[in-house]
Amino acid sequence: MGRPDGQLVEEKVFKDPVHRYIHVRDELIWELIGTREFQRLRRIRQLGTTYVTFHGAEHTRFNHSLGVYEVMRRMVENLEKKMTWDEDERLVCLAAALLHDIGHGPFSHSFEKVFGTDHEDWTRRIITGDTEVNAVLSRMGSRFAERVADVIGKTYENKLIVSLISSQIDADRMDYLLRDAFYTGVSYGNFDMERILRVMRPQEDQAVFKLSGMHAVEDYIMSRYQMYWQVYFHPVTRSAEVILSRILHRARELMRGGYPFRQEPVHFQSLFSETLSIRDYIRLDESLVLYYFQEWEDEEDPILRDLCRRFMNRHLFKYVECDPSKQMLIWPELQELFRKIGLDPSYYLIIDSSSDLPYDFYRPGEKDERLPIHLLMPDGSLSELSRQSDIVEAISGKKRTDHKLYYPRDLLEDQSEYAEEKRRILTLLHAQEGS
Amino acid sequence: MGRPDGQLVEEKVFKDPVHRYIHVRDELIWELIGTREFQRLRRIRQLGTTYVTFHGAEHTRFNHSLGVYEVMRRMVENLEKKMTWDEDERLVCLAAALLHDIGHGPFSHSFEKVFGTDHEDWTRRIITGDTEVNAVLSRMGSRFAERVADVIGKTYENKLIVSLISSQIDADRMDYLLRDAFYTGVSYGNFDMERILRVMRPQEDQAVFKLSGMHAVEDYIMSRYQMYWQVYFHPVTRSAEVILSRILHRARELMRGGYPFRQEPVHFQSLFSETLSIRDYIRLDESLVLYYFQEWEDEEDPILRDLCRRFMNRHLFKYVECDPSKQMLIWPELQELFRKIGLDPSYYLIIDSSSDLPYDFYRPGEKDERLPIHLLMPDGSLSELSRQSDIVEAISGKKRTDHKLYYPRDLLEDQSEYAEEKRRILTLLHAQEGS
């Protein structure tokens, strides 16, 4: 279907509820979308366990990845009016946007912590290894796949392109804020993306924003702030995440201990092998994980069984706020009490902490240093966003952290056995909360 | 958390992108949502394979079921201003709305055809059988579950309630049109539901609509018409459905023939047993189906393997329009040619037909007779919708049917072997199309 210039004979469009239409004009992009590695993203949700809180949030990374591509396509279209670059750079940009999440596994957040996988690493392997994605990219030249991987890995020499896909205001974030707000139904994630794209100007190694568009950028920062605390760190979602993570821990422990599973969890076992192949990694998707969890609802091991039933049927842990300083005082007693009533505290008494830094200016030398957002002033100079915006200044560099203690309240309320211990547990938990 | 009157101490709300909020005030409803049978609906997509065409359509039956409940809740709230009924009837109504899809299995459309399951039958079994849903319903009295099942089965004595959940304009359809339009991103499914609810009036055994709201009803009928042909019968979606159905056929054949699967497909085998238990049925969800399909990508059997790879990686069949009258002439030759080049026509040459009757008035004595929509005239009389509306009259009772012939074009284009036969096949297919 292609033409010598790499353009499709007829533009393809995808109907998209967020950007209305996603336009594909390059054969390269069309073929990347068709690869098995990219299609797999249909089986990995964008927001992990958020659907237990916001039932609308059932969209996948496939959905989001197309969106990031589309935002990038519009960015490039706008930037091309202000600068020139060669056709190759444009395609590197678009491919990187499309593929930036290709290495994500199922419920990445928990999986990575438990099994030590790293989605950024897998993204690179899938792009440069023996995959359909690599085969398509390689048709563009021998170095092309490498360049795409470098953009995603932030080591690409053209820092402007890197910043379009990973900075404090990039195609990835713009898409996910809009998209996650759309699917959850919350009103927080809206900002005027069209305006932000219009006031974007290329400047050596980053994109900057005309001062006249500052308020749209402010609005974007505030959306980000609100989405983190209203959606991404929602305590109920975190409860499901806590249980998920405990399931994985338990399964790992059982596998290591030679526990006789009714069906050998071969797919999980591959995660321990030194040489997990791309082919095996690719098989890991959320259908597979849910398949196993469903099977495990009938396992002998009471902890694995209980946790899987909780996860599948949404019988979540409850939580109390938790002040880490006070916590130390009651922690030993709490753990002891849990053990006494037969609940292993490493599975049933879990602290989860979330923290977010909504915007930061440059702090040289710090790990995780973040490129600040710059405004282009009428006189041509640049000014860091928080110097111009009171609101952004107010939240700039301020890390907010929240600790919660999760536990199965139903088990504490259930029976009369250990009534004394249970009462004491609840008292300690409430003391915690009352702080 | 309950009170003696069955109301929750504090109303619960779900954020919903379509209806903004879903309000739950009754303990009964809250507890039904928490059952394992209802939570399972999170693992069954609302639109089956539609996501291959409209990537936004990843929402599940859980999502939709909450929506139908909410529409019903608003209907009841409106109707209660015009009539009185006892509290029990209200709860029967709401529970029936929430549970109307509880018996759906994964990709129901194809599964039911191949395995002869019937989701309506399973809905009844889940409501009245040994399930968490039944346990919750039974707390309302011994006959309560039965009544809910009767409403869904359309045998309930109060026909007004039946009509609210299954008629040509009911809570189910109103929710799915709005919801499917929202998630696919198409603009067709919108109509003014608020106005329709406001002009609804209870009349003995049905709800009727004040004449002043006729145009909102017209708009609803047109939305339905457009959604069927634009979304539900989209030819690409049907291609995925065709492949899915062929996979199931092949698996059934192999299981019957004693084919040695690498992993025994126990969950599928239960479908053949005479006494498929509720417990086994409940396990069947789309995660499980996709898990198997992924496994089967590596099976020995070339047909099963090929079809599963196609389904998982979206290598779909192409199609040509198909005129059933002409088709008979070329069919024997086409089938013969397919066999010649090594493609079993029962898996690789498939006709799929879709047809829709957007609205119909009453035709007594016909199977599948449909209750017409009635307008309440200013003088108090009733008038059937198509008598008042030119547009509805135009499409009333007109069944539109569409036939398409699906086949794997890639296999015909691939190699040079059988070049002659392949050319002839393409010629025949195009002749078909050109008609």
Next chain:
Amino acid sequence: MGRPDGQLVEEKVFKDPVHRYIHVRDELIWELIGTREFQRLRRIRQLGTTYVTFHGAEHTRFNHSLGVYEVMRRMVENLEKKMTWDEDERLVCLAAALLHDIGHGPFSHSFEKVFGTDHEDWTRRIITGDTEVNAVLSRMGSRFAERVADVIGKTYENKLIVSLISSQIDADRMDYLLRDAFYTGVSYGNFDMERILRVMRPQEDQAVFKLSGMHAVEDYIMSRYQMYWQVYFHPVTRSAEVILSRILHRARELMRGGYPFRQEPVHFQSLFSETLSIRDYIRLDESLVLYYFQEWEDEEDPILRDLCRRFMNRHLFKYVECDPSKQMLIWPELQELFRKIGLDPSYYLIIDSSSDLPYDFYRPGEKDERLPIHLLMPDGSLSELSRQSDIVEAISGKKRTDHKLYYPRDLLEDQSEYAEEKRRILTLLHAQEGS
């Protein structure tokens, strides 16, 4: 601010609630917007008296004209991918879209009927006469203004351009359906304009639409149909229109009869002069009309005074449906009764008829023949829309007409004087309605 190529140094944008942004890149367009004749459109409402029914509909022709320009700009952008034409044609197109309503006066509908003005005629005069608009256009060359006027007048030789601005699916209609739906708040006027523009293809003397976009076009036709009967012909709006028209009639009669107005209505008198100048015409806007109506609330003449008070304070006439065939029978008696109770029937007993032909195919030789909408079939042939679409076929060529009889019910209910006559009047009116 201009450049030699006629482009603005920096693109100007207007925030628009319907199209999000309106983009102006050509100096010509920017300067036309700044003329006094165009700015005057801010004082003429887009929907005349519709605001009495839909309070949101307070938008003006200025608002709509910018919208039509923007739709045309997007059309041209799309068409330019498929064809080439010279830069001049593009600017003629855009200017014609922007200026197509420039000749409208206040409450045109009623004014034109009473005073015989013709907005199309005035559009031509403003474009080609001694105006700021003409001065701006003339900078583009001596024939340019003439060409713009010819496009609007449908006599331009390039019929494709004419069809973009006046056909059954043109920039004007697309904007007003979307815009009027937005401001009134009704849900009917929505259709997928983006898709329609994408499937538009230039074909000699008209734009046609790819078959794959047929449903979007259907949706547009249905929107049009619904908007006519739900919004444009709303009976309450027509009541205000009836009163407005009666005020103008009365004022004309009084002016002709030499009635001594408290303030000489000089602006209205100019309408009678043989040589109404552009300058005088331009002054007529809705502020001026409302100023006079407010003054006339205190005039001596009881009819003018009463009608103005009704219009300004929304004390409208009531209506009954009216069957023209029966009407003849009761008309003489009704008029007689009105006269008897002191109400001049030429002001207080008014029949208003509305009729609409939502879509029509070509009927050669008929007055007012309308160019049909053509679909571009996959084989390259054209097919008239109603041949492909059941729904459009159903309403094609069917003129729907509605007659209503307006009268001041309050005056009939008020006092006890003439009780007998009033009762008889109400009886006759209801007889009418009951038909």
Next chain:
Amino acid sequence: MGRPDGQLVEEKVFKDPVHRYIHVRDELIWELIGTREFQRLRRIRQLGTTYVTFHGAEHTRFNHSLGVYEVMRRMVENLEKKMTWDEDERLVCLAAALLHDIGHGPFSHSFEKVFGTDHEDWTRRIITGDTEVNAVLSRMGSRFAERVADVIGKTYENKLIVSLISSQIDADRMDYLLRDAFYTGVSYGNFDMERILRVMRPQEDQAVFKLSGMHAVEDYIMSRYQMYWQVYFHPVTRSAEVILSRILHRARELMRGGYPFRQEPVHFQSLFSETLSIRDYIRLDESLVLYYFQEWEDEEDPILRDLCRRFMNRHLFKYVECDPSKQMLIWPELQELFRKIGLDPSYYLIIDSSSDLPYDFYRPGEKDERLPIHLLMPDGSLSELSRQSDIVEAISGKKRTDHKLYYPRDLLEDQSEYAEEKRRILTLLHAQEGS
């Protein structure tokens, strides 16, 4: 149409683009809407001269007043679930919401400054004086009108009701933020009103908000902040306002000086009389103002003529930022230069300052003290918003002020006469701006 209980036989609804529907169930409200004083609000724009910047902002105070009523109706509906009050209080509330702007005149902002009118004072006079509004209110009892006026005047004894209509988060503000965002088309003004209403709780003399809804309240505060600087204080709008205000000044001066107007401006002259009657005040609407301005485009006085032409045809003043400290240095010279080239600086060199305090906590003893927003904590205590919200804390009590200097740049660029002076003026202005 009424019933003994004051309810309408059939609820009336208005289609509203912001709240979808406005529901009227009380005869009182329906009749208030029908009064001439309320209908007059159709001729007074909600946002004054904002339409010159945002062409969509053509909505009127009629439109907004219905919206405030609807928000209040929903507030009351929600509050009634938590508290009881007598029917009378409910109606006082609704009537106050509907009528809170009834005293506004045309372009109030400028008019009040120049002519010393006070819309709050006129609101009281219209409600309690000899008007149709008062006649309708008085049917509810002799004290009823007084009570409505007291609510609006903030002297009503039930402070909870006062706070619903005038506090930092009230029905008035909620409607105007949503409505003005809708009509201008900006994305800033959106917040989740439904959620705010749901978490509202009555507490003695104010409404407070449950902590769980804090983020929706934050979002509201941010919307307010953004709307002020993006829309309400837009520099182009202020330019139109500056000119409008100069026109009124000039007209007043000329009237005082006995200038012979071509048409005696009787309506304006009434503004000077000691005893401006309600009847005369009511006549002042924006149609009348625009009528006069159009007439004055042809007046002899060059300043009045020039300013009116500017206003009517949108030939606005340009502006430079202005630092009040530096300004003193150059001011005398600038004024001198303006006089030299024949421009009276009191009409052609104007400083306009805007300032906003987006949110404030209580500062007892200060003029204009504002009631803070309180959150209802889980333990039942109250906590002031800025103590809980970082973002609100950041902007709390911080007044932001902006000064701009407006002048007619076109006149400085025009001719060659006084070239030297004009150059010097531009230099001084730019010096100003560069600061």
